[in-house]
Amino acid sequence: MYAGGRPNRWARFLNRISAIVFSLGVVGHGAVTLETVNPQSRTLLTLPLVIASYEGNEYAVSMLGQGSRWVRNVRAARGKAVIHAGRRRSVVLEEVQADARAPILKAYLAQAPGARPHIPVEQSEPVDAFAAIAADFPVFKIRDAQ
Template sequence: MVFSLGIVGHGAVSLETVNPKSHTLLTLPLVVARYEGCEYVVSMLGQGSRWVRNVRAANGSAVIHAGRRRPVLLEEVRADARAPITKSYLAQAPGARPHIPVDQSEPV
């Protein structure tokens, strides 16, 4: 709830997606990574996570809550462009480090 209200700060948001089969709503907390003036959501559990599958099935449509509710269109980043974004994400979301086994001091 505090993520949805936007009072946590540090890029904390709630992401809302819909399961394409059951039409159930999935809302979960995420950290928005900022890199080179753009914002990214990163799946610390990989491509198989529910929210990633839901967003792909919805052709990128999702809703972000951070003080207010706003529809977004998420675009998948090419695999060869993800490393610097992931490094930035890990600096902003330290709780994700156990899920992404890359040392913070490693070069991009």
């Protein structure tokens, strides 16, 4: 459904439905809707996302890697985004350095089973196995906007 890192028509349809349901806040388990703005066209990008919890913090992980539109939008917006899960929450996403991502990626796979086909390491592998792919999968620490 994500050939070349881009959603096909069916995936886009399912993402729209999931984004609506996740935004209501009824799913739980870290299911949210992430809203970012394209800095050039000023168009809103809304997509479903599972937030990873690790050591008391929340993280947004790009299961499709560096080329995800939301990642580009967040970087261009200096981390500004909105998370919607029952209520809208303005946040700042701070990119985690690649050398600190491995344990977060492992935790993410445990919490987001839908991401498993996109990340080339089995969830049962040790953290060291995730270090080899960590640079390919952006991770952002979520902080409330001030």
